[in-house]
């Protein structure tokens with residue numbers, strides 16, 4: 001059962017409610033260098049990113065948002081800390097603000113940001129992070145899931161006190177169990193949409209594992225409306241991993257999904273080579289298609305039957321499956337051509 005949160009619009013993308021879980025990523029260019037940022041945004045869009053966030057550390061970056069927004073297709077989010085004037089400037093151009101009201105300052109400044117977001121009809125994401133908790137909350141609750149939740153509730157109240165309810169929430173930590181626990185608690189306390197992520201999760205390898213476990217387990221629990229895989233790597237990789245997570249938990253399908261066996265002494269075909277060549281040759285196909293590449297007939301037929309198209313290695317001719325049925329026997333050098341041909 002999916003947790004049904006309040007529906008919210010981020011530009012032309014609806015999140016929450018029954019809408020698909022959306023993929024976010026973040027640029028790592030200097031936002032004030034609009035040309036470079038736009039170039040990276042286009043690469044992210046091409047990779048399948050559905051919402052793009054940029055950091056806005058200074059007024060030059062806030063002003064550059066106008067040009068950036070005019071040259072992109074997916075919704076743009078401005079990530080702002082401390083300076084409410086940056087948020088007010090950014091609100092003129094972007095589709096969502098990410099702030100922590102608690103570090104914006106006085107009630108008047110928070111009200112000014114909330115009023116700007118209201119005027120431009122854009123939501124605000126409260127992005128609570130265990131690494132930057134309010135001192136009083138850290139003192140009272142330590143670096144715990146409860147502290148993340150208390151901080152989120154406090155920040156929500158700061159916006160709600162200004163009659164602002166168009167809110168998205170995230171409660172991130174680099175520790176997977178703490179993050180998961182915090183999201184589980186908050187998901188029962190509020191109806192706002194939740195943006196999931198494991199913060200500072202690390203390199204491509206370790207970050208992929210941490211994010212997959214953290215984000216994946218929450219999604220399997222029905223929690224989450226948008227996701228961002230944070231990696232110390234090219235942001236394109238974040239989008240690729242996010243897509244794989246959503247496919248793995250059965251929430252979305254993107255293009256060709258290749259299932260392949262790990263191979264063993266029984267394998268009659270070079271599964272790894274075939275699988276990676278098929279992934280490469282079908283990477284631009286958007287139609288959701290399941291492909292199975294299996295080394296032999298032990299588990300092969302079962303997996304191949306589940307797929308739209310599959311091959312099972314066999315002595316005396318490999319078996320080509322289509323929609324669960326064996327359609328022909330093929331040789332080694334026909335495998336790639338037959339599989340790729342059937343994905344078009």
Ligand code: SF4
Nearest residue numbers: 261263264267295296
């Ligand atoms: S499908 Fe066959 S070759 Fe592949 S791992 Fe299983 S037993 Fe080994």
